[in-house]
Amino acid sequence: xxxxxxxxxxxxxxxxxxxxxxxxxxxxxxxxxxxxxxxxxxxxxxxxxxxxxxxxxxxxxxxxxxxxxxxxxxxxxxxxxxxxxxxxxxxxxxxxxxxxxxxxxxxxxxxxxxxxxxxxxxxxxxxxxxxxxxxxxxxxxxxxxxxxxxxxxxxxxxxxxxxxxxxxxxxxxxxxxxxxxxxxxxxxxxxxxxxxxxxxxxxxxxxxxxxxxxxxxxxxxxxxxxxxxxxxxxxxxxxxxxxxxxxxxxxxxxxxxxxxxxxxxxxxxxxxxxxxxxxxxxxxxxxxxxxxxxxxxxxxxxxxxxxxxxxxxxxxxxxxxxxxxxxxxxxxxxxxxxxxxxxxxx
Numbered sequence: 001x002x003x004x005x006x007x008x009x010x011x012x013x014x015x016x017x018x019x020x021x022x023x024x025x026x027x028x029x030x031x032x033x034x035x036x037x038x039x040x041x042x043x044x045x046x047x048x049x050x051x052x053x054x055x056x057x058x059x060x061x062x063x064x065x066x067x068x069x070x071x072x073x074x075x076x077x078x079x080x081x082x083x084x085x086x087x088x089x090x091x092x093x094x095x096x097x098x099x100x101x102x103x104x105x106x107x108x109x110x111x112x113x114x115x116x117x118x119x120x121x122x123x124x125x126x127x128x129x130x131x132x133x134x135x136x137x138x139x140x141x142x143x144x145x146x147x148x149x150x151x152x153x154x155x156x157x158x159x160x161x162x163x164x165x166x167x168x169x170x171x172x173x174x175x176x177x178x179x180x181x182x183x184x185x186x187x188x189x190x191x192x193x194x195x196x197x198x199x200x201x202x203x204x205x206x207x208x209x210x211x212x213x214x215x216x217x218x219x220x221x222x223x224x225x226x227x228x229x230x231x232x233x234x235x236x237x238x239x240x241x242x243x244x245x246x247x248x249x250x251x252x253x254x255x256x257x258x259x260x261x262x263x264x265x266x267x268x269x270x271x272x273x274x275x276x277x278x279x280x281x282x283x284x285x286x287x288x289x290x291x292x293x294x295x296x297x298x299x300x301x302x303x304x305x306x307x308x309x310x311x312x313x314x315x316x317x318x319x320x321x322x323x324x325x326x327x328x329x330x331x332x333x334x335x336x337x338x339x340x341x342x343x344x345x346x
Contacts, residue, residue: 026127032122034148034343038179061081072129074132086106087127149179157182160291162191164242168191171238173257174196175243197214239262240262243265323346326344
C-alpha cells in the first residue's frame with residue numbers, strides 16, 4: 001500500500017509500505033476512500049521531524065475491510081468516519097465527552113501512532129468500537145466532503161464555540177480564516193450568535209465566512225485589527241473570541257478584543273507555552289480561557305443530521321481535490337495559501 005511521510009521541512013513523500021494489518025482483537029482494518037490535509041499539518045511541515053520520517057494524516061473516511069474478534073459495532077463493508085483522536089468511548093472521560101483524554105492504553109492521537117496515518121490507502125484503527133462511527137450513505141455520496149469534516153475541522157470549530165459558551169446573547173470574534181476558523185463561524189451561527197466578526201485577510205476565505213454567517217470581516221492585524229473589532233463592538237470587544245490559529249500574535253489579538261467578563265476559546269494548536277494571563281490581560285477584566293484539542297467523537301452524532309439533510313455544507317472548505325500523487329503539491333499549496341483545504345481521494 002501507499003502512505004504519506006514527512007521527511008523534513010517541506011519534504012513530503014508518498015511511498016510504498018507494508019500493508020496495514022490487524023494487531024489487537026479490538027482493531028479494524030479500513031480502506032481509506034477520502035482523507036485530507038489539515039492546517040495543523042502545516043506546523044510540522046514547516047519544521048524537521050524529531051525522529052526521522054513520520055506518517056501523516058489524521059482525518060479520514062473509509063470502508064471496513066476486516067475486524068478483530070472483539071469488534072462488535074462495525075463490520076466489513078461499513079462506511080465509517082474516524083475522529084482525529086483514538087478512544088474507547090467508555091472510560092470516565094469519554095463518558096464526560098472528553099475523548100481526547102481517554103485513559104485506555106491504546107488511546108491517543110493519530111499523529112502519535114508511528115506506523116499508521118490517514119493520508120494513505122489503508123489504516124489500522126485501534127479501539128474500533130469506540131473510535132469509528134458508521135455513515136448511512138454510500139462511499140460515492142456527494143456528501144463526502146462535508147461528512148469528512150466531522151473527523152476534525154467541523155467538530156473543532158464547534159468545540160470552540162461550545163467551549164466559549166456561544167449562544168444568541170453573545171457576540172463573537174473568530175481569529176483565523178482557515179478551515180477551522182470558518183467552521184467556527186458556521187458553528188457560532190448555529191448556536192444562535194447574531195454578531196460574528198471574522199478576522200482574516202484572504203478574500204476568497206472571508207467570502208465563504210460570510211456565507212457561513214459572519215456579519216463583519218476585519219482584515220487588519222495587530223493593534224489596528226484590535227481597534228477595528230472594538231469599534232464594531234461598541235468599544236468593549238466581544239463576549240467570545242475563538243482563536244483558531246495557534247500563534248502568539250493571534251493570542252495577543254484575542255486578549256485585545258475580548259470583552260471584560262468574556263471568554264477566549266483556543267483551538268488552534270498553540271506554538272508557545274508562555275502567554276499573558278496576569279492582571280493586565282485576563283485576571284483584571286475577569287476573562288476566562290477555554291478550548292483545547294476538540295473531542296470531536298462527542299459531537300459527530302449531533303452534527304451529522306444537518307449534513308445529511310443538506311441544511312449545512314461544511315465541506316465547502318475543500319477547494320482542491322487530489323489523489324495521493326498530488327499530496328506533496330497539496331502541502332505546498334496550503335503552506336503558500338493557494339489552497340484552503342485539500343481533499344485526498346486515494
